[in-house]
Amino acid sequence: MKKIRLKRRQPGRSRGGDLGVYIILILFGVMFAIPLVMQICQAFKPLDELYKFPQTILVRNPTTGNFKDLFVIMGQSWVPFSRYIFNTVFITAIGTAGRLLIASMGAYVLAKYDFPGGRKLFAMITTAIMFNGYVTQIPLYLVFAKLGWIDTYMAPIIPALAAPMGLFLMKQFMDGLPDSLLEAARIDGAKEWGIFTKIVMPNVKPAWLTLIIFAVQELWNNAQSTYIYSEELKTLPYALSQVTAGGVARAGAGAAVGLFMMIVPIGIFIFSESNILETMASSGIKE
Amino acid sequence: MAKKRKPRNLRRRNAITGYLFISPFIIGFLVFLVKPMIESFRMSLSKVIIAASQKEGGNGFIMERITTWKESNYYRAFFYDPDYKNRLVDSLKSMAIQVPAIIVFSFFIALLLNQEFKGRGFVRAIFFLPVILSSGVIVGLEYNNTLMSGMKDIIAESGEGFSITASLETILRTTGIGGKILDPVFKIIEGVYDVAIASGIQIIIFISGLQTVSTSMYEAAKIEGCTAWESFWKITFPLVSSMILVNLVYTTVDFLMRTDNQVMDLITLKVNPQMEYGLSAAMAWSYFAIVAAVLGILSAIISKKVYYYE
Numbered sequence: 001m002k003k004i005r006l007k008r009r010q011p012g013r014s015r016g017g018d019l020g021v022y023i024i025l026i027l028f029g030v031m032f033a034i035p036l037v038m039q040i041c042q043a044f045k046p047l048d049e050l051y052k053f054p055q056t057i058l059v060r061n062p063t064t065g066n067f068k069d070l071f072v073i074m075g076q077s078w079v080p081f082s083r084y085i086f087n088t089v090f091i092t093a094i095g096t097a098g099r100l101l102i103a104s105m106g107a108y109v110l111a112k113y114d115f116p117g118g119r120k121l122f123a124m125i126t127t128a129i130m131f132n133g134y135v136t137q138i139p140l141y142l143v144f145a146k147l148g149w150i151d152t153y154m155a156p157i158i159p160a161l162a163a164p165m166g167l168f169l170m171k172q173f174m175d176g177l178p179d180s181l182l183e184a185a186r187i188d189g190a191k192e193w194g195i196f197t198k199i200v201m202p203n204v205k206p207a208w209l210t211l212i213i214f215a216v217q218e219l220w221n222n223a224q225s226t227y228i229y230s231e232e233l234k235t236l237p238y239a240l241s242q243v244t245a246g247g248v249a250r251a252g253a254g255a256a257v258g259l260f261m262m263i264v265p266i267g268i269f270i271f272s273e274s275n276i277l278e279t280m281a282s283s284g285i286k287e
Numbered sequence: 288m289a290k291k292r293k294p295r296n297l298r299r300r301n302a303i304t305g306y307l308f309i310s311p312f313i314i315g316f317l318v319f320l321v322k323p324m325i326e327s328f329r330m331s332l333s334k335v336i337i338a339a340s341q342k343e344g345g346n347g348f349i350m351e352r353i354t355t356w357k358e359s360n361y362y363r364a365f366f367y368d369p370d371y372k373n374r375l376v377d378s379l380k381s382m383a384i385q386v387p388a389i390i391v392f393s394f395f396i397a398l399l400l401n402q403e404f405k406g407r408g409f410v411r412a413i414f415f416l417p418v419i420l421s422s423g424v425i426v427g428l429e430y431n432n433t434l435m436s437g438m439k440d441i442i443a444e445s446g447e448g449f450s451i452t453a454s455l456e457t458i459l460r461t462t463g464i465g466g467k468i469l470d471p472v473f474k475i476i477e478g479v480y481d482v483a484i485a486s487g488i489q490i491i492i493f494i495s496g497l498q499t500v501s502t503s504m505y506e507a508a509k510i511e512g513c514t515a516w517e518s519f520w521k522i523t524f525p526l527v528s529s530m531i532l533v534n535l536v537y538t539t540v541d542f543l544m545r546t547d548n549q550v551m552d553l554i555t556l557k558v559n560p561q562m563e564y565g566l567s568a569a570m571a572w573s574y575f576a577i578v579a580a581v582l583g584i585l586s587a588i589i590s591k592k593v594y595y596y597e
Binding site for chain 1: 400412530
C-alpha cells in the first residue's frame with residue numbers, strides 16, 4: 001500500500017494511527033457493503049443463477065432481462081405506473097416536510113421555554129414512543145372512518161406529521177443550543193417566529209438530516225394498504241409488492257424491484273449528508 | 288439562564304408562545320396516537336367481538352367488559368399463553384446485551400467517521416446502508432420472495448464465518464478462563480454482524496451530535512496542553528452525552544419494536560390470523576408497561592449525567 005495522504009491530519013496522531021483507522025473502517029465497511037453489493041447483483045442475475053445454491057454474492061453473467069420483465073409488468077398494470085410513483089413521492093415529500101416543521105416547532109418550545117405543563121407533555125411524548133403501533137391500527141382505522149379520511153391522501157400523511165420520535169430527536173438537539181444565543185436575538189428585537197426560523201433552525205441542521213432520513217425511510221416504504229382501497233391512490237411499495245407476489249416466474253423482476261426501492265433512500269441520504277451535515281458550523285457563540 | 292423571579296407577564300407570554308408553537312403537534316398526537324391508545328387499552332380489558340352490524344352505535348366491534356381477573360386478557364397472556372412469558376424474558380435478556388453493544392459500537396464508528404479523511408462521504412454512505420436494507424420494503428419483500436431469505440442466510444454466514452472469532456473462542460476456552468464470564472462476550476462477538484447492522488441510525492445520530500461540537504474548543508484545549516485522550520473525555524464525551532440518551536431510547540425501542548422481535552411477532556400473530564384483539568391488546572399493553580419501566584429507570588439514571596452546554 002502506498003502512502004495514504006490525508007487532507008488534514010488530526011494533530012497528535014501518528015501514521016500508524018491513521019492506518020489503523022483505515023483498516024477498521026475498511027473491515028466494517030466491507031461487512032456493511034456485502035448486502036448492498038449482493039442486492040445490486042441480484043437484480044442483474046439471470047434466473048438460473050438466482051436459484052443456484054449456495055448463492056453467490058457476485059453476478060457471473062449479468063443481464064438486464066430482469067428490468068425488461070419489470071417494465072413489461074409495469075406496463076400491463078391497470079393504473080399507469082407513474083401514478084403509483086407520484087403517490088409515493090407526494091406522500092413522502094409532504095409528510096417529511098410537515099414532520100420536520102411541526103416536530104421542530106414543538107421541540108423548540110419544549111427545549112427553550114418554561115411553560116406550564118411543558119415537562120409533563122414531553123414525558124408523555126417520550127413514553128408514547130415505546131408503544132407498539134400495531135395494536136392501534138384498528139382504533140386508528142375507526143378514527144379515520146369518523147373523520148372520513150379512509151381512502152384519501154389524509155390517512156397516510158396527517159398522522160405521520162405528529163410522530164413523537166421526531167420531536168424527541170429535535171428536542172435533544174435544541175437542548176444543546178446556548179440560551180444566550182436566543183437572548184441576544186431577542187435583545188436585537190427578533191420576534192419569536194424569527195428566532196425560530198433564523199436562529200434555531202439553521203443551528204440544528206444536523207438534526208434535520210436524522211429526522212429527514214427517518215421520515216423518508218418510513219413514508220417511502222409504507223405500503224399503506226390498510227387505509228386505502230382505490231387503486232389510483234395506492235403507493236409504489238404496494239404496487240411493487242404485487243409484482244414480487246408472482247412467485248418463481250417473477251423472481252427476477254422481484255430482485256429488480258428491490259434495487260428500485262433502494263435508490264431513493266440512498267439518494268436522499270447522500271444529498272442530505274453533503275448538504276446538511278457538512279454545512280454545520282459551531283454554536284456561533286464566542287465566549 | 289437567570290430564573291429568579293420572572294415578571295408575571297413574561298411567564299404568560301412564554302406560555303402563550305409555548306402552546307402556540309406546540310399545538311399542531313399536540314393535536315395530531317392526541318387524535319392519532321393517544322386516542323387509539325386509549326381505545327386499545329379498553330380493548331385489552333374487554334372481550335372483543337366482531338359484529339357486522341352497525342346498528343347499536345357500534346362500528347363493527349362490540350366490547351364486553353370482563354370483570355373477573357381470571358378471565359381477563361392480562362391473566363390469559365401471562366398464565367395461559369404458552370409463549371408470551373418466555374418470549375418476553377428472552378427478548379429482554381438479549382436486549383440487555385445488544386443495546387449497550389450497539390451504543391458503544393456506533394459511538395466508536397461515529398468517532399472514526401467524524402475524522403477528516405479522504406472519501407469520508409462515501410464511507411459514511413456505506414455505513415448508512417444497513418438502515419435501508421433493514422427497512423420495511425426489504426423486510427416486506429422477504430415474505431414474498433424466497434430469494435431474499437436466501438440472501439439473508441448468506442449474509443449471516445459470511446458475517447459469522449470470521450475464523451478469527453472461532454479461533455479466539457477456542458483459545459480462550461481452552462486456557463480455562465471462566466467460560467461463564469466470557470459467554471456474554473462471545474455472544475457479542477458472534478452477534479457483531481447483528482450489532483453492526485442495527486447501528487446505522489445510531490451512527491448518524493452520534494455524527495450529528497459530534498458535528499455540533501465547536502472545533503475552537505479543541506483548539507483551546509490543545510493550546511492548554513490537553514492530550515487527545517483528555518480532550519475526548521473532557522470535551523467530546525460530555526457534549527455528546529445527550530445523544531447517548533437519545534440513542535439509548537432509540538435503540539431500545541427499535542430493538543423491542545422491530546417486526547422480527549419475538550414478542551412483536553406474537554402480538555401481530557394474535558391480531559392477524561387469530562383475531563384475538565383483546566388478548567393482543569393486553570399483550571401489547573403489558574409489554575409497553577415493561578419497556579417503559581425499563582427505559583424510564585435507565586434514562587433517569589443517564590439524564591442525571593447528561594451535560595448541557597450553556
